[in-house]
Amino acid sequence: MPNVSLQHIEKIYDGGVQAVWDFNLDVSDGEFIVLVGPSGCGKSTTLRMVAGLEDISHGKLIIDGKDCTRLPPKDRDIAMVFQNYALYGHMTIYENMAFSLVLRKENKEVIHRKVMAAAEILDLKTQLNKKPKQLSGGQRQRVAMGRAIVRNPKVFLFDEPLSNLDAKLRGSMRREIMLLHKKLGATMMYVTHDQTEALTLADRIVCMSMGHIQQIGKPIDLYEHPANTFVATFIGLPPMNMFEGKVEGGNFVCDLFTYPLTADQKKMLADYDGKEVILGVRPENFTMDGKIPFTVTNNENLGMNTLVHGKIAGVKTVVYKIARWTDYKYGDEILVGFDSEKMHFFDKETTLAIR
């Protein structure tokens, strides 16, 4: 039985603006789900509906077998961690973490054991007597997580918890959240616009755009088998290079080049002969043994790999990722090809992947 089930959930605001359309998702017990998408795609709204902070306009929310659609937040047995920490500045870290249990009039001994256990997990034991303003951003976010942990909720909700942190801290906090999930084995729903967080943390990713679910799947599925052009370009950094063209006589033909299709690709695109399609190639799936002229405009060495920006046929800007240090100069001409196993084709009309 799924731990959380969102069935045909929709959110329509008073002005008639619809933020979420027919959202369906079953989250298993102990699963880590990441909702990812650009700003305004409805991911935070969805999470807030699960938390009870937003009313659900249509649909049903089931948590642990109980219909929670109209239940107030306090009765849903969920805990939410916010981007801005939401700590009480006048309370110590210990008091902040214990606060929800004190409100529930828990036994002091139980409160203490839970707070100390959470502090141990989050490495906050030496900070318990401090006030939030004495802590760094990462430590404050750990306190916010600790406050959620002590409640031992059925579901943890994270609303962009790392967005306020600098890049280095974000990386270490990301690893801490992964460890936390492993230690607690709890069901977690996590909202982010950062695809790195999504790819590294999630058991499954829900990719959203304009209030609609674009694709649900394991991170590797979204990366290697994107359902449509939105997912293909949103997931992956740098994004997938897209070329619009046609399938003609066993070739992919576009204004910039003609590329011969493999037997498997011809079979897959049999119904598209003469029709317009979009070819997607990830930056790391270019090869050096092709015949397509590529003019270098920029060479970004990142240490373990290099991003070579350039133009194909002097028109289309693309990015080529090479897994070594290179020293291309502006204007260098190279010939590139594509890894035929890693080429993605999309229907131009529907933008859906052709498989």
Added chain:
Amino acid sequence: MKKKVISNPVIANDVMRYGKNKLAANLALLGIAFNCLYLMFMYKQVCPDGIKGMFDNDTPVYSYIMGASVIINLIMLLVTFLSSERVKGYDKRFSIVLWVLAAIQIARIFIYPLTTYLTPLKAGVSGNLNYIFEIDTLILLIVFLVLSAASLIAAGVIGFIRANRLEKFVRDVNEGKVDLEAALKEEPDQQISAGGEVNA
């Protein structure tokens, strides 16, 4: 029914490390409250008919002594409040300060209300004695001062005992005499439900 008392003494001591000594601090604040009541009733005697007679040169209480009295009382209140805050943080030195303040409250009984009450009588003053306390007012003032002193003494005693207990506990933990980790991992005596509720 939820159980309020912490059964494990190690946990009870450990809780003190992250909590405040609210009982001692609140008792000190109670001492302030009784002191304020004392002040209200005392200054009421200075001008029983409101501001009428405020500039009456024959009224002996309107003097530099009264100004000094106000200042001393403000200082008393301030020091008591600050001590209550420090006692809240298990600072045992301020328990001693609270005892000193309690001693001052006791001493005040013999300085102001009692002496003022007795002086005109000793001098054989007769006639208009409206600046002298009635006996029931005198008793009320003494009761407030005694209650204030008692609260401060109690605050000091509790503060001192708890501060010592905490000090010893921290020392024992640091010296390895108390296994705090084991105590925290122990299951509580009572059965704990999923929500963390202890069933007595």
